[in-house]
Amino acid sequence: MNEFELIERHFRRAPHHPELRVGIGDDGAVIAPSPGMEYVLTVDMLVEGRHFVAGTDPVRLGHKALAVNLSDLAAMGALPRFALLAVALPDADEAWVAAFMRGLDALARQYDVELIGGDTTRGPRNLCITAIGELPAGSALLRSGANPGDRIYVSGTLGDAALALAVAGGRSDVDARSRAALGRRLDAPEPRVALGVALRGVASSAIDVSDGLVGDLGHVVTASRVGAAVDLAALPCSPALRAKLGSAERELALACLLAGGDDYELCFTAPHAMDERIEALALALRLPLTPIGAVGAHGGGLTVRDESGRALARLPQAFDHFG
Amino acid sequence: MNEFELIERHFRRAPHHPELRVGIGDDGAVIAPSPGMEYVLTVDMLVEGRHFVAGTDPVRLGHKALAVNLSDLAAMGALPRFALLAVALPDADEAWVAAFMRGLDALARQYDVELIGGDTTRGPRNLCITAIGELPAGSALLRSGANPGDRIYVSGTLGDAALALAVAGGRSDVDARSRAALGRRLDAPEPRVALGVALRGVASSAIDVSDGLVGDLGHVVTASRVGAAVDLAALPCSPALRAKLGSAERELALACLLAGGDDYELCFTAPHAMDERIEALALALRLPLTPIGAVGAHGGGLTVRDESGRALARLPQAFDHFG
Numbered sequence: 001m002n003e004f005e006l007i008e009r010h011f012r013r014a015p016h017h018p019e020l021r022v023g024i025g026d027d028g029a030v031i032a033p034s035p036g037m038e039y040v041l042t043v044d045m046l047v048e049g050r051h052f053v054a055g056t057d058p059v060r061l062g063h064k065a066l067a068v069n070l071s072d073l074a075a076m077g078a079l080p081r082f083a084l085l086a087v088a089l090p091d092a093d094e095a096w097v098a099a100f101m102r103g104l105d106a107l108a109r110q111y112d113v114e115l116i117g118g119d120t121t122r123g124p125r126n127l128c129i130t131a132i133g134e135l136p137a138g139s140a141l142l143r144s145g146a147n148p149g150d151r152i153y154v155s156g157t158l159g160d161a162a163l164a165l166a167v168a169g170g171r172s173d174v175d176a177r178s179r180a181a182l183g184r185r186l187d188a189p190e191p192r193v194a195l196g197v198a199l200r201g202v203a204s205s206a207i208d209v210s211d212g213l214v215g216d217l218g219h220v221v222t223a224s225r226v227g228a229a230v231d232l233a234a235l236p237c238s239p240a241l242r243a244k245l246g247s248a249e250r251e252l253a254l255a256c257l258l259a260g261g262d263d264y265e266l267c268f269t270a271p272h273a274m275d276e277r278i279e280a281l282a283l284a285l286r287l288p289l290t291p292i293g294a295v296g297a298h299g300g301g302l303t304v305r306d307e308s309g310r311a312l313a314r315l316p317q318a319f320d321h322f323g
Numbered sequence: 324m325n326e327f328e329l330i331e332r333h334f335r336r337a338p339h340h341p342e343l344r345v346g347i348g349d350d351g352a353v354i355a356p357s358p359g360m361e362y363v364l365t366v367d368m369l370v371e372g373r374h375f376v377a378g379t380d381p382v383r384l385g386h387k388a389l390a391v392n393l394s395d396l397a398a399m400g401a402l403p404r405f406a407l408l409a410v411a412l413p414d415a416d417e418a419w420v421a422a423f424m425r426g427l428d429a430l431a432r433q434y435d436v437e438l439i440g441g442d443t444t445r446g447p448r449n450l451c452i453t454a455i456g457e458l459p460a461g462s463a464l465l466r467s468g469a470n471p472g473d474r475i476y477v478s479g480t481l482g483d484a485a486l487a488l489a490v491a492g493g494r495s496d497v498d499a500r501s502r503a504a505l506g507r508r509l510d511a512p513e514p515r516v517a518l519g520v521a522l523r524g525v526a527s528s529a530i531d532v533s534d535g536l537v538g539d540l541g542h543v544v545t546a547s548r549v550g551a552a553v554d555l556a557a558l559p560c561s562p563a564l565r566a567k568l569g570s571a572e573r574e575l576a577l578a579c580l581l582a583g584g585d586d587y588e589l590c591f592t593a594p595h596a597m598d599e600r601i602e603a604l605a606l607a608l609r610l611p612l613t614p615i616g617a618v619g620a621h622g623g624g625l626t627v628r629d630e631s632g633r634a635l636a637r638l639p640q641a642f643d644h645f646g
Binding site for chain 1: 344345348349350351352353354355356358360361362363364365366367368370371372373374395396398399401405407408409410411439440441442444445446447449451453455456460461463465466467529530531546
């Protein structure tokens with residue numbers, strides 16, 4: 001199995017989208033933009049030993065490597081269209097590649113994402129995906145659009161992926177059923193693609209929660225030049241995490257909820273006038289969209305109020321790869 | 324120096340191209356295509372220990388990481404516009420990052436390429452660049468366009484980068500001046516951007532020579548369903564390599580010339596009617612464009628004729644990362 005056979009068997013496929021003029025198999029892919037549309041581009045690199053442990057199920061890894069990119073596109077309100085995949089592999093393990101591509105392809109099919117290019121080389125395992133999405137010109141959801149008075153929302157629940165990591169690392173424990181549910185949140189995150197697209201013209205700003213709520217909402221606060229106040233009691237979380245908030249493990253639970261990475265939920269802001277549309281959207285998507293606080297004036301920073309309404313003195317920090 | 328400071332200080336810059344609506348600093352970059360234009364996308368991953376040795380000058384590495392991508396765009400006839408950079412670094416060595424970005428930025432400025440996104444993480448050193456170029460709809464130079472009777476050309480000289488590697492590895496030797504010249508070919512390849520753009524409407528097919536002439540021209544032969552015959556005596560090479568062809572090191576010289584990677588010259592085909600335009604182009608660009616053979620009928624495969632006109636019985640193979 002050489003590099004070219006690997007590409008031929010596992011990566012190459014016939015062009016499918018009408019905008020794709022040239023797919024895998026030339027020096028580059030050629031795409032023909034549709035009039036009135038803009039492209040959104042994002043890249044994410046997953047490193048063995050950093051983002052996943054050696055021996056991680058390659059099917060789940062294929063899913064996750066694409067999911068984290070689709071989550072970024074969702075946070076911009078873009079519909080995913082194309083992806084390029086660069087991989088470094090320690091050896092030409094064809095079974096591993098086939099399983100990885102099964103995971104990636106299943107998610108790609110779900111969102112009609114077409115693999116249009118890539119690179120394959122030998123090296124410490126590293127998966128780097130560039131994803132390209134599309135949206136009507138001018139409709140991108142930016143971090144910089146939040147306004148004082150807007151409500152702050154998050155989709156789904158927060159902190160489960162971080163709690164799953166803590167359980168896997170022996171720093172906490174949950175019952176077997178919760179363990180399975182948490183594990184799915186960590187290994188197989190669902191990018192909020194439909195939500196992101198539906199939030200065009202509704203949300204004033206959006207970001208995906210990949211590094212933890214405090215850090216990611218902090219980016220919105222900085223980019224929008226606003227303040228933000230969040231109510232701890234309002235934060236949506238799983239029953240397993242909720243139970244720990246009222247236990248001796250409260251500190252761990254707070255860290256998961258406020259600074260746990262890998263949630264891939266969307267955090268967005270919207271004016272009150274959008275309350276009903278957002279409620280209707282939650283019903284239509286069967287996805288909780290929970291108001292968690294309010295955007296305030298510039299200079300106020302980000303505060304999190306505890307159950308008694310007092311600001312937490314110290315906020316858990318966002319994940320920093322060089323911290 | 325944390326991850327966000329690293330991004331803020333070394334990667335972030337203000338949007339510059341009018342088509343760039345949102346640059347670094349959001350979940351994705353937003354680009355607004357120009358009417359009538361298509362985008363070309365390509366990705367290349369450079370791994371420490373595989374594509375470069377530990378301790379390689381980061382300035383040269385920054386140049387090369389972008390150059391290999393611009394070379395792919397050139398081979399499609401695209402004008403480079405944007406790039407996304409994902410890096411894994413073993414530590415937050417700010418001096419290394421600053422030097423790497425100096426090398427990358429210098430080349431980016433030369434070709435007006437704008438860095439629009441990226442990802443930074445800790446891990447074994449790995450540099451993954453996605454480059455985006457632009458061209459008028461339908462004008463991409465493909466591997467599949469060669470026709471029987473076309474001439475085959477290469478730009479510049481072939482084999483110097485591979486000879487530099489052989490010299491560095493102690494498998495060959497050259498005088499000090501040649502060593503410096505060869506080293507530049509390996510460390511600081513010049514992507515043939517102006518040539519690629521000028522070949523739109525002139526060349527029938529094109530590819531960049533990154534894995535070696537035999538392998539890369541072989542891709543054109545396969546994609547175009549043609550044959551090809553190349554004359555060894557016609558292949559342009561440096562005096563240092565030419566000298567070795569007539570010496571005891573002939574086998575090494577043949578391997579460099581026919582299968583040496585990292586040349587980043589363009590190999591293209593064109594009908595005879597383009598002879599004069601191509602001669603004029605070589606003068607205008609001050610870049611040798613050398614006819615090296617002819618495209619033949621499908622089924623003939625790729626043959627290389629030696630100085631006496633006899634086909635070489637065994638062709639050196641292209642570089643294969645899993646070979």
